[in-house]
Amino acid sequence: MIVGPVLLLAGLLIAAAALYFLRRLEALSALVAAAVAAAMAFLLWHSPLAVPALLAGRPVFMGQQIQLQDLSLQITPASRALLVFLLATASATFILAWRTYQGRTFYPFGLALVAFWGMAALMQPLTLAPLMLTLAAILAVFLIQAGKAGDTRGAWRQMLFPTLSVPMFLLASWYIEQAPLNPDDLTPYRIAGWLLIAGFVLLLQPAPLHVAMPAVAGQAPPVVAAFLWIGGQSTTLFLLQRFLVTYPWLTSAVDSASWLLWLGVFTALVGGALAATQDTLGRFAGYAAVYDYGVLLVAMALRSSAGVPVAIWLLVTRTIALLTLATGAAIIRHHMESDRLDRLAGAASRLPWAVTALIAGGMALAGLPLSAQFASRWALLQLVGEIDRRWSLLLFIGAAGVLVGTVRAGRACFGKLSASPVEREPFGVAAISVVLVVAGILLGLLPQLLTGPVAAVILPLSRIGP
Amino acid sequence: MTPVNFVRQISILMSLPSVLLMGTAAALIVILRDWRLVLLCYALMSAVLALLLSQTIPTEWALLQAVVGGLIAVMLFMSARQLRYVTRPSAGRESGWPQLASLTGFRLLTVAMAGGAFFIVRGDLPTLPMVSPLLNDAIFWLALMGVMGLALHEEPLHAGVALLVVLSAFLLIFFQLTRSRLMIGMLEGWQLLLALAISYLTVSRGLASVEPASPAGSRRWQQ
Numbered sequence: 188m189i190v191g192p193v194l195l196l197a198g199l200l201i202a203a204a205a206l207y208f209l210r211r212l213e214a215l216s217a218l219v220a221a222a223v224a225a226a227m228a229f230l231l232w233h234s235p236l237a238v239p240a241l242l243a244g245r246p247v248f249m250g251q252q253i254q255l256q257d258l259s260l261q262i263t264p265a266s267r268a269l270l271v272f273l274l275a276t277a278s279a280t281f282i283l284a285w286r287t288y289q290g291r292t293f294y295p296f297g298l299a300l301v302a303f304w305g306m307a308a309l310m311q312p313l314t315l316a317p318l319m320l321t322l323a324a325i326l327a328v329f330l331i332q333a334g335k336a337g338d339t340r341g342a343w344r345q346m347l348f349p350t351l352s353v354p355m356f357l358l359a360s361w362y363i364e365q366a367p368l369n370p371d372d373l374t375p376y377r378i379a380g381w382l383l384i385a386g387f388v389l390l391l392q393p394a395p396l397h398v399a400m401p402a403v404a405g406q407a408p409p410v411v412a413a414f415l416w417i418g419g420q421s422t423t424l425f426l427l428q429r430f431l432v433t434y435p436w437l438t439s440a441v442d443s444a445s446w447l448l449w450l451g452v453f454t455a456l457v458g459g460a461l462a463a464t465q466d467t468l469g470r471f472a473g474y475a476a477v478y479d480y481g482v483l484l485v486a487m488a489l490r491s492s493a494g495v496p497v498a499i500w501l502l503v504t505r506t507i508a509l510l511t512l513a514t515g516a517a518i519i520r521h522h523m524e525s526d527r528l529d530r531l532a533g534a535a536s537r538l539p540w541a542v543t544a545l546i547a548g549g550m551a552l553a554g555l556p557l558s559a560q561f562a563s564r565w566a567l568l569q570l571v572g573e574i575d576r577r578w579s580l581l582l583f584i585g586a587a588g589v590l591v592g593t594v595r596a597g598r599a600c601f602g603k604l605s606a607s608p609v610e611r612e613p614f615g616v617a618a619i620s621v622v623l624v625v626a627g628i629l630l631g632l633l634p635q636l637l638t639g640p641v642a643a644v645i646l647p648l649s650r651i652g653p
Numbered sequence: 654m655t656p657v658n659f660v661r662q663i664s665i666l667m668s669l670p671s672v673l674l675m676g677t678a679a680a681l682i683v684i685l686r687d688w689r690l691v692l693l694c695y696a697l698m699s700a701v702l703a704l705l706l707s708q709t710i711p712t713e714w715a716l717l718q719a720v721v722g723g724l725i726a727v728m729l730f731m732s733a734r735q736l737r738y739v740t741r742p743s744a745g746r747e748s749g750w751p752q753l754a755s756l757t758g759f760r761l762l763t764v765a766m767a768g769g770a771f772f773i774v775r776g777d778l779p780t781l782p783m784v785s786p787l788l789n790d791a792i793f794w795l796a797l798m799g800v801m802g803l804a805l806h807e808e809p810l811h812a813g814v815a816l817l818v819v820l821s822a823f824l825l826i827f828f829q830l831t832r833s834r835l836m837i838g839m840l841e842g843w844q845l846l847l848a849l850a851i852s853y854l855t856v857s858r859g860l861a862s863v864e865p866a867s868p869a870g871s872r873r874w875q876q
Contacts, residue, residue, distance in 0.1 A: 258835065315839075332857050336857050337861040339857050340807075350820075353843075354823035358830075361831060
């Protein structure tokens with residue numbers, strides 16, 4: 188019988204290895220990678236976890252656990268939801284990357300990254316899962332640097348903090364094992380709690396540890412950067428939720444909701460303020476993403492009956508917003524040969540749909556009406572306002588910063604073309620931009636379209652255990 | 654006496670000199686500019702770390718740390734060796750690789766001040782579980798030197814070795830607490846992968862000294 192985790196993870200890694208040798212045939216690599224990811228997502232979503240099923244005449248047991256000494260991997264309903272989300276995002280991103288010139292190595296490395304994130308989501312004991320996230324960060328170094336000689340800050344910074352977090356988690360695991368030996372002594376729980384919190388601060392990288400995001404945005408291809416943020420941050424937040432549900436004493440040992448709320452608001456404020464003042468598209472996108480990430484952390488901090496659904500809703504809508512912004516930025520960067528705002532004049536006349544995607548993505552990250560993020564942000568602001576209205580005000584200020592940055596970036600694209608002749612955007616690229624912009628507006632007008640998918644994830648996520 | 658027993662006996666006899674040697678090597682990693690000496694210090698530190706670990710975990714497993722440390726030093730050496738003659742066109746030797754963010758004198762002063770502060774607060778340091786007082790000091794000193802190296806260096810090779818020093822401090826405490834073969838294998842493999850990424854970044858950064866800055870257009874991402 189084929190076991191689910193083996194089918195999924197080995198399938199992804201074998202496909203990644205095969206695609207590495209096919210990377211010169213970019214169109215084929217992109218289509219195969221997208222098809223593999225989409226097929227895996229479909230299979231995972233439709234296969235039962237509790238009983239074996241037949242796949243091409245062979246029995247497959249998706250929910251069965253595999254064990255290797257103390258380690259085990261098992262697909263649970265909650266981890267299935269995350270895996271389907273990661274695979275579906277990867278599938279869409281591979282197509283976007285192909286049409287927006289993001290580099291040939293993205294397809295094999297992208298599949299391998301999904302495999303590592305998946306391993307982190309499925310792994311037991313929980314305290315070893317961050318090691319898988321670190322391996323994904325090490326792999327991402329090659330994707331971010333992509334053979335370029337020069338600045339290495341983005342690649343280095345995104346690897347540094349996850350690496351430093353691993354000792355915290357592994358030491359915490361020892362204290363957690365010791366705690367039941369002397370139930371009257373709460374010291375091991377307290378120390379483990381603080382180690383886990385320190386580990387998560389390094390793993391989540393809120394402000395002031397946010398430095399990797401703008402550096403990656405300035406250095407990596409925009410769609411690749413968006414993919415790394417969406418996948419890495421979703422998996423980290425999923426792990427955080429798993430820890431909080433598995434170790435209920437964690438919330439009492441340290442006030443996790445409170446520090447997450449503070450860090451989230453601070454991150455959003457820093458991201459928004461700095462997004463307004465950037466001189467390049469890449470760094471603007473990076474800081475706008477930092478703001479959006481701060482908002483997501485605030486949603487995670489609420490952890491009430493309404494907080495988790497809003498966090499999941501935000502996770503889906505931010506994916507569309509980030510990919511829209513990244514697609515616009517990637518096309519403009521490619522055609523204009525620069526992403527400095529003072530060199531983008533005339534881009535709107537030659538690349539109208541790319542500029543539209545850039546503006547629509549920026550507005551969605553700011554949470555404006557008629558954008559994918561509006562309804563989810565509105566719900567969050569109401570929830571935060573119930574705790575303290577000042578938090579909502581600070582989030583508004585951050586959003587204003589992102590909006591100013593979007594207006595500056597959009598304005599820079601108008602005017603007379605001053606540089607050398609710029610090629611018009613091809614039909615395929617324009618079509619992708621239109622699809623993303625329309626999808627964002629549609630979700631802004633009809634947010635209830637996401638009710639089904641969000642509801643399907645909430646129940647298993649609130650029950651995830653060890 | 655078997656070789657394994659011999660290593661263990663030596664390890665017990667040489668605890669204090671080993672810790673002193675390891676601490677000095679960690680400090681030199683932060684201070685020195687010459688990448689050959691930095692890598693030599695790292696290899697030496699890994700060998701001493703393996704010697705100290707052999708007191709608590711089976712010697713064969715501890716020697717794995719020495720082997721991995723040696724492999725990492727060789728990997729980084731081969732990467733750095735490609736860059737030894739790299740200089741900017743029409744610039745002097747001092748503009749070549751590596752370009753450090755601080756002067757050696759400054760780093761020496763910083764390490765000396767940190768050392769002084771460490772000896773003042775040494776008695777007040779928290780006691781780590783299941784660790785002798787000597788190793789307790791060694792772990793904190795290695796962690797301090799590693800974090801200082803990360804703060805003072807921007808160059809991937811020097812900062813990367815500093816990161817590996819932090820991880821050495823962690824291994825020294827973690828293997829006192831856990832004796833799992835699987836964990837040893839995973840953590841040693843993890844260090845190797847980390848060193849691979851550091852080597853790659855070292856070459857990428859070093860080659861930038863000779864290559865003209867590429868335009869921001871995304872064609873440069875095509876490999």
